[in-house]
Amino acid sequence: MKFTLSWLRRHLDTSATVVEIADTLTDLGLEVEGIEDRAARLADFTLGYVASAEQHPDADRLRVCQVETDEGTKQIICGAPNARAGITVVVAKPGVYVPGIDTTIGVGKIRGVESHGMMASERELELSDEHDGIIELPSGAVGQRFVDWLAENDPAKVDPVIEIAITPNRPDALGVRGIARDLAARGLGTLKPLERPVIEAGFDCPVGVTIDDDTRDGCPAFALRLIRGVKNGPSPDWLQDQLHAIGLRPISFLVDVTNWFTYDLNRPLHVFDANIVKGGLRVHRAAGGETITALDDKDYTLPQGAMVISDDTGPESIAGIMGGAHSGVTEDTVDVLVESAYWDPVQIAMTGRALKINSDARYRFERGVDPAFTPEGLDHATRMILDHAGGEASTMVIAGELPDTSRAYRLDTARVESLVGMSIPAETQRETLTALGFCLDGDMAHVPSWRPDVQGEADLVEEVARIASLTKLEGKPMTRPAQVLRPVLTPMQQRERMARRTAAALGYDECVTYSFIDAEAAELFGGGTDATRLENPISSDMSHMRPALLPGLLRAAARNQARGFADMALFEIGAIFDGGEPGEQRLSLSGLLVGQTGPKGVHGDRRPVDVFDARADAEAVLASIGAPAKAQILRGVDEWWHPGRSGKICLGPKKVLAVFGEIHPKVLRAMDVKGPAMGFTIWPEEVPFPKAAGTSKGALTLSDLQAVERDFAFVVDAEVDAQRLVQAAQGADKALIADVRVFDEFIGGSLGEGRKSLALTVRLQPSDKTLTDKEIEAVSAKVVEKVTKATGGQLRG
Numbered sequence: 001m002k003f004t005l006s007w008l009r010r011h012l013d014t015s016a017t018v019v020e021i022a023d024t025l026t027d028l029g030l031e032v033e034g035i036e037d038r039a040a041r042l043a044d045f046t047l048g049y050v051a052s053a054e055q056h057p058d059a060d061r062l063r064v065c066q067v068e069t070d071e072g073t074k075q076i077i078c079g080a081p082n083a084r085a086g087i088t089v090v091v092a093k094p095g096v097y098v099p100g101i102d103t104t105i106g107v108g109k110i111r112g113v114e115s116h117g118m119m120a121s122e123r124e125l126e127l128s129d130e131h132d133g134i135i136e137l138p139s140g141a142v143g144q145r146f147v148d149w150l151a152e153n154d155p156a157k158v159d160p161v162i163e164i165a166i167t168p169n170r171p172d173a174l175g176v177r178g179i180a181r182d183l184a185a186r187g188l189g190t191l192k193p194l195e196r197p198v199i200e201a202g203f204d205c206p207v208g209v210t211i212d213d214d215t216r217d218g219c220p221a222f223a224l225r226l227i228r229g230v231k232n233g234p235s236p237d238w239l240q241d242q243l244h245a246i247g248l249r250p251i252s253f254l255v256d257v258t259n260w261f262t263y264d265l266n267r268p269l270h271v272f273d274a275n276i277v278k279g280g281l282r283v284h285r286a287a288g289g290e291t292i293t294a295l296d297d298k299d300y301t302l303p304q305g306a307m308v309i310s311d312d313t314g315p316e317s318i319a320g321i322m323g324g325a326h327s328g329v330t331e332d333t334v335d336v337l338v339e340s341a342y343w344d345p346v347q348i349a350m351t352g353r354a355l356k357i358n359s360d361a362r363y364r365f366e367r368g369v370d371p372a373f374t375p376e377g378l379d380h381a382t383r384m385i386l387d388h389a390g391g392e393a394s395t396m397v398i399a400g401e402l403p404d405t406s407r408a409y410r411l412d413t414a415r416v417e418s419l420v421g422m423s424i425p426a427e428t429q430r431e432t433l434t435a436l437g438f439c440l441d442g443d444m445a446h447v448p449s450w451r452p453d454v455q456g457e458a459d460l461v462e463e464v465a466r467i468a469s470l471t472k473l474e475g476k477p478m479t480r481p482a483q484v485l486r487p488v489l490t491p492m493q494q495r496e497r498m499a500r501r502t503a504a505a506l507g508y509d510e511c512v513t514y515s516f517i518d519a520e521a522a523e524l525f526g527g528g529t530d531a532t533r534l535e536n537p538i539s540s541d542m543s544h545m546r547p548a549l550l551p552g553l554l555r556a557a558a559r560n561q562a563r564g565f566a567d568m569a570l571f572e573i574g575a576i577f578d579g580g581e582p583g584e585q586r587l588s589l590s591g592l593l594v595g596q597t598g599p600k601g602v603h604g605d606r607r608p609v610d611v612f613d614a615r616a617d618a619e620a621v622l623a624s625i626g627a628p629a630k631a632q633i634l635r636g637v638d639e640w641w642h643p644g645r646s647g648k649i650c651l652g653p654k655k656v657l658a659v660f661g662e663i664h665p666k667v668l669r670a671m672d673v674k675g676p677a678m679g680f681t682i683w684p685e686e687v688p689f690p691k692a693a694g695t696s697k698g699a700l701t702l703s704d705l706q707a708v709e710r711d712f713a714f715v716v717d718a719e720v721d722a723q724r725l726v727q728a729a730q731g732a733d734k735a736l737i738a739d740v741r742v743f744d745e746f747i748g749g750s751l752g753e754g755r756k757s758l759a760l761t762v763r764l765q766p767s768d769k770t771l772t773d774k775e776i777e778a779v780s781a782k783v784v785e786k787v788t789k790a791t792g793g794q795l796r797g
Helices: 018-027 146-153 176-186 237-245 253-264 345-355 360-365 371-389 415-419 426-435 457-468 491-505 519-524 550-562 611-624 665-670 722-730 773-791
Strands: 002-004 032-036 046-056 059-069 072-078 088-092 108-110 113-115 161-164 209-211 221-228 270-273 281-285 291-293 299-301 307-311 314-318 336-342 397-400 408-410 439-441 444-446 568-577 585-594 632-634 641-650 656-663 677-682 708-717 737-747 755-764
Touching: 002 237, 018 032, 018 161, 018 176, 046 072, 046 146, 059 088, 072 113, 176 253, 176 426, 176 457, 209 221, 209 397, 221 281, 221 371, 237 253, 253 270, 253 360, 253 371, 270 314, 281 336, 291 314, 307 345, 336 371, 345 360, 408 457, 415 457, 426 439, 426 457, 491 568, 491 585, 491 611, 519 550, 519 665, 550 568, 550 585, 550 677, 585 611, 611 641, 611 656, 611 677, 632 722, 656 665, 708 722, 708 773, 722 737, 722 755, 722 773, 755 773
Parallel strands: 209 281
Antiparallel strands: 002 161, 032 161, 046 059, 046 088, 059 072, 108 113, 221 336, 221 397, 270 336, 281 307, 291 299, 307 314, 408 444, 439 444, 568 585, 585 677, 632 641, 641 656, 656 677, 708 755, 737 755
């Protein structure tokens, strides 16, 4: 929704600045998305005086003008028909950007004659569509800025344009008057009265209107008036300026009137050429398949059930969305039918979506315009047409009945504090609602017809709090009981709950399987011993306590695959057993990924799952339960994992927090699972608790000094892990080295059999001073020394 400052002041008597208005609108819930300073783009244009204008020697339509400017007399070539001596013009000197033609003016030659600038038209300055000649000003001094002249003589042309975002629950703010009403209620000015004009009808309207019975739910009321003897033509300058400012192109006065009232009073209208319309108008639903050429010159095939306005010859308008070109007004129109109707929001939305038409009328009707204003809006438009285009108006014809929107809710002035937490005097609340158009009768507030969003007592509280400003809401601590209860859950129970929530948030489905499994499955995962065998199992396939959670998940995956579900993300959290004695069980969380990711998975585009998916999820769950970020990835996993596609997450070589990887193919065959399958297992009890519990994060340490990066390539044995090089390099100088990462691996070539080259990037981050070359070389030497000592590798030459 766009409007100019002068447009707003037609409804609001205020001396507030644009900044004050914008801040207030945002605070009221009408968020300002931008303010266009139209004067800024005209700041470089100055006034000049044409001292002489001679015919161009090589062009009949060009004149060589000598123009007096603030930089002396300049020669400017101009092709405008009104370029002549003795007029004051707007000059764009070399280097000035002209927005209307998207060009920066330079010195050039036109047919062999130099031109040092340009004299601009209104369209070239985006002031209007006028391009028949250059701007002629009735006054102004040479060298005066054009924006200063406009500010004194025609300020509407440089009015700032305010654009606000409208939420679907505030259709009343789709009119400038609705915005002005909110600002007046806040106290930023006084809302000017809007009196309904008196229209003296000279004759009865000869055109009738009927609404089909099955259409009355979509069009409860339709108002129409004929105006004879109008003179259509260009709109007044003020009207064109306001439409131009908000991005609408003036077409003709009769059309511009409908566009202007759409934005001014949130009352979409339509005008028909009365001499084109045959017979009466009928509002009905389309049978489906009818075609109409709309005002955008596009042909549309109407869907069944769409609401249409037709005359005796066929469809003339897509109701509430866009008129038809056949009966549209032109410069030759002398008799015009002005329509003001109320259309059901749902019906308009359905038709608009089906036809893919986005118009200002549809945008407003599908959000809900004021139904009670339907006939009054027609009177306002009639008065403007009579005042500017002349003519004689008929009586108003109204088909149907205006819907009854009257409703009232009890105003409980104490609820503002209980619902919002603000203390607002009762009288202030009543004044606020009155300013917004509510009618108060005792403790009952009658809702105005233009506020369809107010549907209960809580909405009255919202209006009061919104106008009072929610920025004044002060945070107050909640009252505490005399004795603060201790936490119910233990730290480990809280950790278990967080792990479960994180796995579910990652897209995994939780499984709950039996703690008993068969001996063959238990043996695959390091169990199946007499220590975990049950003395009296309930069945032969539940003979042992489970040594891991993965067997149960794999069995579940096999059952799902047998039923046609190939893509799965499953997890379970529970106890696993190393023996049958107390203390020989551990809490564990396992996840299983089978099939592909994508729409049915949890890892982006559809593709087969891989080991990195399992690693990412394991690290995410560990992070959620407080695992340190400095954990290492090491080799050496159990035999049910794929040896080359797995790893364990450790704090040191003996403190294993989790293991992840691809399930070994032999395990998948034994469990009758079609692979590959990825999994991970986490032991939450192995994650150390922080030494000092706290809810705040550590301090953020930043440095303004430039970081330095150095690259190293080491030749090592092929069996050496890259992790060993990274750890050794990090230990060279823990104060300066902020990060070490591997960026290249090379095997073969001149390195020989059993050797490889690993390249590292070491990032040095100083904290107190900029590093010198000598200091950088010293750290680099330490890196080489540490890596060589730890791995036996050599710096690659």
